[in-house]
Amino acid sequence: MGGHSVLVSAVSEATQDDVASWLEITREVEPLFGPMPDFESTLRRNISRGTALCVRDPGGQVLGGMLLRAAPHTQIAWLAVRSSARRRGVGHALVAGALRRYPPPCEVLVDTFGKDIIEGYPARRLYESFGFLPGEDLPDGAEGGSRQRFRFRRR
Numbered sequence: 001m002g003g004h005s006v007l008v009s010a011v012s013e014a015t016q017d018d019v020a021s022w023l024e025i026t027r028e029v030e031p032l033f034g035p036m037p038d039f040e041s042t043l044r045r046n047i048s049r050g051t052a053l054c055v056r057d058p059g060g061q062v063l064g065g066m067l068l069r070a071a072p073h074t075q076i077a078w079l080a081v082r083s084s085a086r087r088r089g090v091g092h093a094l095v096a097g098a099l100r101r102y103p104p105p106c107e108v109l110v111d112t113f114g115k116d117i118i119e120g121y122p123a124r125r126l127y128e129s130f131g132f133l134p135g136e137d138l139p140d141g142a143e144g145g146s147r148q149r150f151r152f153r154r155r
Contacts, residue, residue, distance in 0.1 A: 011097035014052035014065060019043060021062040022054065029080045032119050034142025042067070053097050055090045064090035066098060074102050076110040079123070091126050099130065104154035111138055114146025127152075 113120020
C-alpha cells in the first residue's frame with residue numbers, strides 16, 4: 001500500500017477486550033525489545049487510566065499499540081506495530097494521536113533503539129519524521145542493544 005493509509009481517526013483508547021490481541025504483538029517484538037515479564041499487568045493498568053492507545057483493523061484485531069506516561073515526563077513509553085501491519089501508517093497514526101494529547105508548550109520523550117540497531121531504523125525514522133531529535137544515550141535495553149532518548153519540543 002505505502003503512504004499513511006490508516007486513518008488517524010482510527011486511533012482509540014484500548015479496552016480490556018484488546019489485551020489478548022495486544023499480547024500477540026508483544027510476543028512478536030520481544031526478540032527486539034527484550035523480555036517484558038510484567039507487560040500484561042502494565043498494559044491493564046494503562047488501559048484503566050486511559051494511557052493505552054491502539055489502532056484496530058475492522059475485525060477488532062490490534063494492529064499497533066502505544067503506552068503513554070505523564071510523570072515524571074510526558075513520554076511515549078512503549079510503541080509496537082504488528083509485523084503484518086507495518087508500512088501502513090499505523091505507527092504514524094499512533095504518534096500523531098499521542099502528540100494531539102499534549103498541546104504546546106510541551107516536551108515529549110521517547111526512548112528508542114540506538115543507531116547501531118538496524119531493526120530499530122524504522123522507529124528512529126518515524127520519530128524523526130515528527131521532529132523528535134536524538135538526545136542522550138541510555139543504558140542498553142533488556143536484550144542488550146543500545147538505546148537513545150529522543151525529544152520533541154513544542155513551544
